Amino acid sequence: MSKTVTRIRILGLLLAAGLLLAACRAPSPESHAPTLDLNALYTQVAGTLVAQGQQAAATNTPAATQTPFVVTATPTETPLQPVATNTPVPTTVAATSVPVVGCYQAYFVTDVTVPDNTQMSKGQSFTKTWRIRNNGTCTWSSDFDIVYTSGTNLASSSSIDIPKEVKPGETVDISIAMTAPNSDGTYRSSWVIKATNGYTFGVNGHANSAGVPFFALIRVGTASSGVRYDFAASYCSASWSSNEAGSLPCPGANSGTQGFVMVLQNPQLETRDEDEPAIWPRPNHASNGFIRGVYPDFSVQSGDRFRTQVGCLKNNPNCRLLFTFSYILNGTETVLGTWDEKLEGLAKDINIDLSSLAGKTVRFVLTVKPNNTDYAQANGFWFVPRIIKP
Numbered sequence: 001m002s003k004t005v006t007r008i009r010i011l012g013l014l015l016a017a018g019l020l021l022a023a024c025r026a027p028s029p030e031s032h033a034p035t036l037d038l039n040a041l042y043t044q045v046a047g048t049l050v051a052q053g054q055q056a057a058a059t060n061t062p063a064a065t066q067t068p069f070v071v072t073a074t075p076t077e078t079p080l081q082p083v084a085t086n087t088p089v090p091t092t093v094a095a096t097s098v099p100v101v102g103c104y105q106a107y108f109v110t111d112v113t114v115p116d117n118t119q120m121s122k123g124q125s126f127t128k129t130w131r132i133r134n135n136g137t138c139t140w141s142s143d144f145d146i147v148y149t150s151g152t153n154l155a156s157s158s159s160i161d162i163p164k165e166v167k168p169g170e171t172v173d174i175s176i177a178m179t180a181p182n183s184d185g186t187y188r189s190s191w192v193i194k195a196t197n198g199y200t201f202g203v204n205g206h207a208n209s210a211g212v213p214f215f216a217l218i219r220v221g222t223a224s225s226g227v228r229y230d231f232a233a234s235y236c237s238a239s240w241s242s243n244e245a246g247s248l249p250c251p252g253a254n255s256g257t258q259g260f261v262m263v264l265q266n267p268q269l270e271t272r273d274e275d276e277p278a279i280w281p282r283p284n285h286a287s288n289g290f291i292r293g294v295y296p297d298f299s300v301q302s303g304d305r306f307r308t309q310v311g312c313l314k315n316n317p318n319c320r321l322l323f324t325f326s327y328i329l330n331g332t333e334t335v336l337g338t339w340d341e342k343l344e345g346l347a348k349d350i351n352i353d354l355s356s357l358a359g360k361t362v363r364f365v366l367t368v369k370p371n372n373t374d375y376a377q378a379n380g381f382w383f384v385p386r387i388i389k390p
Helices: 002-022 038-059
Strands: 106-111 118-120 126-135 145-151 159-161 170-181 185-194 213-218 228-231 237-243 260-264 278-282 292-297 305-312 322-330 332-343 348-353 361-370 382-387
Touching: 002 278, 185 348, 213 278, 260 292, 278 292, 278 361, 305 322, 305 332, 322 348, 322 382, 361 382
Parallel strands: 118 213
Antiparallel strands: 106 126, 126 170, 145 159, 145 185, 185 213, 228 382, 237 292, 260 278, 278 382, 292 361, 305 348, 305 382, 322 332, 322 361
């Protein structure tokens, strides 16, 4: 038997004896002797055994490399395996959730066919086509739908497939076959886009806004007697702007501080509720803010008159606005009238004779400015603004 083996046995006996004495000795309550550190003892024995092995290796024929006898002195200090931080987080949107801001956004480019206020005969068939741009960050798949949302459904179905996949930045022409009703009147058919997850959105939204529907607007029957131009029906033919956003989309979405323009089909005026359209022009929020719409060329005839009412929308007690009607001729803008309006239960009737412009082609301009600092209530109206010939 070698000396090394003998020494190992002796050390093992000593270790066993020490453990036996430690187990039999009950500490007194007053004793402050340190508790036996078994981990330290194991480490000490391991060190001795390794040293003995090294000494034997130095005096004997070299043997195969031995696996070190490793003792972990404090097992609980072994670091836990860290949780992976690069595990992908699922981004699938639930069917009822709103997508990430900017994902689904659309922009109204133009009416390809049937401009607003197109005159139709009773029962006339037509195809309405809008050009819409994908202004968001997500692709519209060919499984998206165009769905009817309000007004009068002039189509034979309330849902049609989008004609193709539309990537961000691309445009699509959306066409729907429609039929004019058999009764005289003005009809508006509003539509939105529906994603595969059930989320619906219109045009010209931003941030968390889903935008507003795009629509077909037609008149059925004989044209209104004496009406030469309808500013509300043609409001998206105008170029709208504010001094904060520059060019504004039309129709706009009724939110934000940069200004917007919309038409209300059933406006609540400060004096009454109406069932005829009014333009709602919101100036941008600033002491020098404004909103203005510059309309296309119009050839004025003798006897033409500009008729409208202006005022504040209901439930805006701090509304104070400055309305201006003007025209542009040869690059020069001329003011035909300015009116300071507030919520006081009175709407201003406006009746301007345009005979002095007979034979001239001009561009009429509607402008509204805030006239106090309560910009959130700067909500006014141009009610049925028209050029008529009595």
